[in-house]
Amino acid sequence: MRVLGFRLPGMSSLILWGLVWEAVGRSGLTFFLPPLSEVFATFFAIVGTAPFQKALSETAQAFLAGVFSAVAIGIPVGILMGKNRLVDELLLPWVNIFLSAPLTALVPVLMVLFGFGLKSIIITTGLFAVWIIILNARAGVMQINRSLVEMARCFGATPWAAFSKVYFWAALPEILGGVRIGVIRAVKGVIIGQLLISIVGFGALFELYSANFLMSHFWAVLVVLFALAFAVSEALAALERRVSFYAAKR
């Protein structure tokens, strides 16, 4: 988008939307939307308070633990599926099913099995993330150029050297792509888990604020959450772009 020959940066329209928000908030049109400036003021007021910090750290813990286990399980399983036909045929239907199934429905099961705490939320987060990571790692391994595999063999690479010096790097763009989507899904998973098991993290905070109609508090948390999620996804996308230069020409 160009205005008067000056190129407006990609996300700059968000500033405009922020101004619209401020204007609507000030006009008093609706009680549910306080002015953006008030939301920011509230944010600085609550960011140092104990409940907010507790919610943030609980969420971060659950999120990191969930993502870590999803990555630690997903990548090896995906690579194994890409390399071994029998494993692939046994697991692929299930991976595809869980990739598209509404996992929200599983949260009540996790609640009765693992209790109303951190453990259930970690598992929810991991479940949201792991399938796409598996699928992408598998796709990454399967698309590796045959001649690259043969090259490694011709030059006498040991299986480990072939794996760590060729296969992993050749599949890296897809693997990272899977991790990025997995992480975005994990953010959604951790929030869905907390909403349904609403006594921990931001879920508890949302309950508190909405029960007391603390609108600017509510929006402050929402904006923080959205901004964090967006920042995480952009950071991973930037990382992915750093390796994608060779994804197109292998």
Add this chain to the structure above:
Amino acid sequence: MRGDAGADATVPAAAVSARNVSKNYGEVEALRDLSLDFPRGQLTSLLGPSGCGKTTLLKIIAGLLEPTAGEVEVNGRPVTGPGPDRSFVFQDFALLPWASVLRNVAFGLELRGVAMSEREAIAEKYIRNVGLAGFEKSYPHELSGGMRQRVGLARALAVDSEVLLMDEPFSAVDEQTRRKFQEDLLGLVAGENKTFLFVTHSIEEAVYVSDQVAILLPRPSRVSEVIRPRGLRTKNVDDIRRDPEYLDIVDRIWASLRSYVE
């Protein structure tokens, strides 16, 4: 069409002429001050190493790109955009993957608002002409690369324009198909009274099919030489490749181009 051999004064009048055409992409000069005439009823190749702006020139003539300076005239009228007097054959075919061969061939006519029954009759005729009879109902993905380009060619012929612009039309098909295409193209140039502009990077192909070969040198692109083979068009298609003149011209062009190959 041609007078006595070697007398360039008898070259037919230009159907298309480029006058002092320049094209810049930001800082990069793709074409600088290029002038060239394309005689009516003949085939002119634009030959040069990759990145020499052949395709850019062709797209300017087609009206798909605007020159930064200079102008292109078709039949004495300046080009301001695509027009009914020119049609284009694309390097990567540009077929509609969701449309049958029949609709693809008729698509140019469809865009001109020709009625369904009429345009399909015309399309069927050209499908037969390019040797695809029986494939009217097929879809592009069911055809080989060579057959796809025949569809592209039929589409360009179906709109019956005076000038055919061909952008490396045979570069995406295999060698045998390519040779067949080149022979067919000679027949087409002789049979249809159309002006052909043909972009290629193959020296042999250019000399084989052309009445006139324009050699373009790169960065920025300008015409370095225009070669008009004298006796090749009267030869049998099977004899051209061992004709001394053919071999000489190929050698000569290679000599002038080799220093530009990196």
Add this chain to the structure above:
Amino acid sequence: MSRSLFLKLLSGIIVFGAWEIAGRIPVSYAFPTFFESMAALGVMTIDGSLLEAYVDTLRPLVIGLLISAFIGIALGLWVGLTRWFDWLVSPIFIVMQAAPLAALIPLLVMVYGIGLTSKVFVVCIMAMPVIVLNTAGAVRNTPTNLKEMGYSFLGNERDIILKIVVPAASPIIFSGLRLGTSAGFIGAILSELKITPTGIGDIITYSRSIADYPSMYAAIFSIMVLAVLFLNLLERIERYLFAGNVRGYATD
């Protein structure tokens, strides 16, 4: 029997067998066996309570998806075709795509109450971003050669949009709809569990509260199977409709 079918059956037997065994040990008081759950599913199907529940669950889902599809595709086309609108609107959907929109549910309940409207809204906010972004991306990335072909054969703007851009984009638009449907299922179930228990959400919540775990597992099993089957069907339709599209203009 073909190898792939055999392996599919085998993998099914392994997983359901493991479920059965885990239920018999039992690993938890709240973990019924596979056959108990299937029996409960049978009972609920026969007495009609499952069908009733689906009618309730699918209503906000279908309404929400229809709204999302119409508005989403229209917005996506507009975004993909117009520079300034792209600049204005895309960032919102890009943020929505990355953000955990489920967090908006408490707010939606405050504004629209606990009725159908809130649930439809939940489905919409979950399903719409991917539909808009897919449509816009597909329109923006129409192969240049096809557009140039259209212009060189004298197509006008309208012809090129209707005869080239939209058909070329339709496979990706359709897969956007499929992904939107998948997200919509998540939203519909989430709203039944979070806002008010109706439909399948009601069976899940109620049977959990009376510790009728087989029924709870059966309900969850059935809704997941339904979603997977439906999405699978969409994928098949997609593959059937656009079989040639992906390969058609490839040069080989």
